[in-house]
Amino acid sequence: xxxxxxxxxxxxxxxxxxxxxxxxxxxxxxxxxxxxxxxxxxxxxxxxxxxxxxxxxxxxxxxxxxxxxxxxxxxxxxxxxxxxxxxxxxxxxxxxxxxxxxxxxxxxxxxxxxxxxxxxxxxxxxxxxxxxxxxxxxxxxxxxxxxxxxxxxxxxxxxxxxxxxxxxxxxxxxxxxxxxxxxxxxxxxxxxxxxxxxxxxxxxxxxxxxxxxxxxxxxxxxxxxxxxxxxxxxxxxxxxxxxxxxxxxxxxxxxxxxx
Amino acid sequence: xxxxxxxxxxxxxxxxxxxxxxxxxxxxxxxxxxxxxxxxxxxxxxxxxxxxxxxxxxxxxxxxxxxxxxxxxxxxxxxxxxxxxxxxxxxxxxxxxxxxxxxxxxxxxxxxxxxxxxxxxxxxxxxxxxxxxxxxxxxxxxxxxxxxxxxxxxxxxxxxxxxxxxxxxxxxxxxxxxxxxxxxxxxxxxxxxxxxxxxxxxxxxxxxxxxxxxxxxxxxxxxxxxxxxxxxxxxxxxxxxxxxxxxxxxxxxxxxxxxxxxxxxxxxxxxxxxxxxxxxxxxxxxxxxxxxxxxxxxxxxxxxxxxxxxxxxxxxxxxxxxxxxxxxxxxxxxxxxxxxxxxxxxxxxxxxxxxxxxxxxxxxxxxxxxxxxxxxxxxxxxxxxxxx
Ligand SMILES: Cc1cc2nc3c(=O)[nH]c(=O)nc-3n(C[C@H](O)[C@H](O)[C@H](O)COP(=O)(O)OP(=O)(O)OC[C@H]3O[C@@H](n4cnc5c(N)ncnc54)[C@H](O)[C@@H]3O)c2cc1C
Numbered sequence: 327x328x329x330x331x332x333x334x335x336x337x338x339x340x341x342x343x344x345x346x347x348x349x350x351x352x353x354x355x356x357x358x359x360x361x362x363x364x365x366x367x368x369x370x371x372x373x374x375x376x377x378x379x380x381x382x383x384x385x386x387x388x389x390x391x392x393x394x395x396x397x398x399x400x401x402x403x404x405x406x407x408x409x410x411x412x413x414x415x416x417x418x419x420x421x422x423x424x425x426x427x428x429x430x431x432x433x434x435x436x437x438x439x440x441x442x443x444x445x446x447x448x449x450x451x452x453x454x455x456x457x458x459x460x461x462x463x464x465x466x467x468x469x470x471x472x473x474x475x476x477x478x479x480x481x482x483x484x485x486x487x488x489x490x491x492x493x494x495x496x497x498x499x500x501x502x503x504x505x506x507x508x509x510x511x512x513x514x515x516x517x518x519x520x521x522x523x524x525x526x527x528x529x530x531x532x533x534x535x536x537x538x539x540x541x542x543x544x545x546x547x548x549x550x551x552x553x554x555x556x557x558x559x560x561x562x563x564x565x566x567x568x569x570x571x572x573x574x575x576x577x578x579x580x581x582x583x584x585x
Numbered sequence: 586x587x588x589x590x591x592x593x594x595x596x597x598x599x600x601x602x603x604x605x606x607x608x609x610x611x612x613x614x615x616x617x618x619x620x621x622x623x624x625x626x627x628x629x630x631x632x633x634x635x636x637x638x639x640x641x642x643x644x645x646x647x648x649x650x651x652x653x654x655x656x657x658x659x660x661x662x663x664x665x666x667x668x669x670x671x672x673x674x675x676x677x678x679x680x681x682x683x684x685x686x687x688x689x690x691x692x693x694x695x696x697x698x699x700x701x702x703x704x705x706x707x708x709x710x711x712x713x714x715x716x717x718x719x720x721x722x723x724x725x726x727x728x729x730x731x732x733x734x735x736x737x738x739x740x741x742x743x744x745x746x747x748x749x750x751x752x753x754x755x756x757x758x759x760x761x762x763x764x765x766x767x768x769x770x771x772x773x774x775x776x777x778x779x780x781x782x783x784x785x786x787x788x789x790x791x792x793x794x795x796x797x798x799x800x801x802x803x804x805x806x807x808x809x810x811x812x813x814x815x816x817x818x819x820x821x822x823x824x825x826x827x828x829x830x831x832x833x834x835x836x837x838x839x840x841x842x843x844x845x846x847x848x849x850x851x852x853x854x855x856x857x858x859x860x861x862x863x864x865x866x867x868x869x870x871x872x873x874x875x876x877x878x879x880x881x882x883x884x885x886x887x888x889x890x891x892x893x894x895x896x897x898x899x900x901x902x903x904x905x906x907x908x909x910x911x912x913x914x915x916x917x918x919x920x921x922x923x924x925x926x927x928x929x930x931x932x933x934x935x936x937x938x939x940x941x942x943x944x945x946x947x948x949x950x951x952x953x954x955x956x957x958x959x960x961x962x963x964x965x966x967x968x969x970x971x972x973x
Contacts (some may be wrong), residue, residue, distance in 0.1 A: 395602070398606070399606065458648070477698075510612065511643075512614060513606070513610055514657070515610070515643045515657035516611065516657045517645075517899060518606045519657065522602075522603060
């Protein structure tokens with residue numbers, strides 16, 4: 327099975343993140359950039375499917391030059407190759423444009439299965455898998471907590487607030503996963519050493535036949551107009567126990583609709 | 586924004602992307618598998634050595650600087666960085682990896698027959714088999730040439746008699762590299778620990794390296810075939826060359842313990858208030874922190890220099906002695922100084938400092954005591970041996 331895993335480089339969600347003041351995009355210069363956490367689960371799922379059914383795993387990343395760090399890191403977990411879509415004109419692309427570029431790149435890859443994280447920790451819009459499937463004209467099994475592959479048929483348990491739904495489709499398809507699906511492996515020393523020898527193909531917009539005005543700030547369907555820092559936390563309410571603290575706490579929880 | 590002690594000079598610039606990736610991997614493994622539990626292991630005087638060995642084997646940490654037989658073939662610098670990250674969690678856990686990779690596996694890899702390598706190394710690299718290295722004896726520590734353990738030829742094979750003391754991993758090992766005196770001089774064996782006559786009793790009551798299994802080995806007429814003898818090992822130089830390998834890891838590892846102490850002390854000093862302000866604001870505290878940060882970085886540069894030389898041309902024993910002597914001595918000084926910054930909390934098991942300080946007492950002694958390394962350097966500088 328030919329599997330492509332979408333991997334996005336994002337600022338570390340465990341550290342403080344900022345937007346730049348000039349164009350309201352993520353300030354990647356100051357941030358520690360890492361693989362989007364959910365994508366590691368997609369990589370793990372791809373590797374497990376490859377181990378069980380054979381095939382190849384390719385990483386597909388759209389991002390600036392420095393995203394190569396994340397590509398190497400992803401490759402050190404075990405995938406075979408990577409494709410990096412990199413073009414100055416891509417800066418500021420919205421989800422719609424991103425899906426257009428990734429769909430064009432996938433057009434060159436002949437994938438049976440496209441795996442990705444259900445969301446990225448920076449954008450958190452959760453729409454990319456659906457948009458991509460729509461553009462490619464294939465099924466979208468999204469938000470999977472379990473995936474079973476049987477020949478050309480895919481069955482996923484789709485996680486919902488109340489429980490899960492069982493959905494299935496034939497390949498090719500896009501499957502997005504949550505972090506409940508598996509436990510991603512560590513890279514290994516051998517993997518780290520092998521990663522630098524694995525092929526990473528770069529593609530520009532011209533290579534993909536996408537014109538620069540359809541993407542980036544120019545082609546964005548949405549834009550961040552302004553941003554401001556979350557206000558600092560205000561001091562909490564202190565209840566001194568004079569015999570009625572229990573009642574006061576419950577009343578507080580009720581007014582705040584916690585209970 | 587305060588900078589971490591090892592970021593002060595941006596020393597990371599001296600590492601390759603690959604070295605940083607390996608360092609980050611070991612840090613992550615230590616954060617997941619060691620740090621959350623190690624204080625408890627230490628307090629109880631036990632560690633899940635077999636589970637840890639398996640976890641480390643999965644990522645390829647064991648014998649990572651060796652080539653072939655399932656080993657990763659990483660650089661000496663990468664191995665050093667791994668030791669530093671492990672020892673930042675605990676010296677006992679780093680000892681497990683040093684003994685497995687640099688002593689037991691290295692001895693077999695360097696001096697073993699092809700059959701011995703095939704038999705032991707892949708399983709040891711994967712963490713399925715645990716090794717130990719028995720050189721020290723109850724009555725022969727710094728002077729292993731005096732060893733009393735004997736290897737006697739018996740038909741096609743050998744009979745081993747004697748005992749080894751202070752042997753890391755011995756209580757849990759599957760294979761013991763045992764050094765013994767034979768008619769032809771010192772010889773080494775890879776002995777399956779299940780061989781009749783071989784017993785390993787756990788050494789209890791250690792006040793140091795408590796998250797590491799240490800054993801006393803008794804060899805009561807242990808019969809092994811000649812295929813257990815390491816054919817390429819001739820004389821005491823063989824075990825001493827293994828020690829040189831392992832010492833290199835300590836040159837780096839000890840800095841990890843020191844770094845962890847310094848991080849702890851800085852975090853404590855910035856939050857603990859006395860006389861109405863953080864103790865970090867007192868000049869005496871800052872002088873301590875500045876001096877410790879300097880020593881830490883000087884030690885790191887020394888380690889990196891030795892690592893780069895190791896990768897390029899190999900190291901002479903006195904060069905490794907210089908690294909071990911300096912870095913362990915400075916690490917223990919840093920641990921003790923950091924302890925003062927935490928006041929009474931410095932002696933509490935709630936903080937890692939006392940654990941590191943106590944661990945470093947073993948590190949100061951094993952793999953050649955500080956005094957012995959002074960003698961090695963003294964001999965290199967003067968041409969006169971002060972040993973005998
Ligand atoms: C926790 C732990 C784990 C260990 N693991 C292993 C292991 O896995 N395998 C193994 O083989 N060994 C191991 N050892 C043993 C260790 O290598 C020895 O303890 C060390 O070599 C010192 O030997 P000794 O304890 O007999 O001290 P001694 O040799 O008796 O030394 C006592 C003191 O005398 C000093 N001294 C000795 N000779 C001289 C001299 N000529 N000039 C000046 N001073 C001198 C020493 O420096 C030291 O200060 C371990 C030890 C510890 C504590």
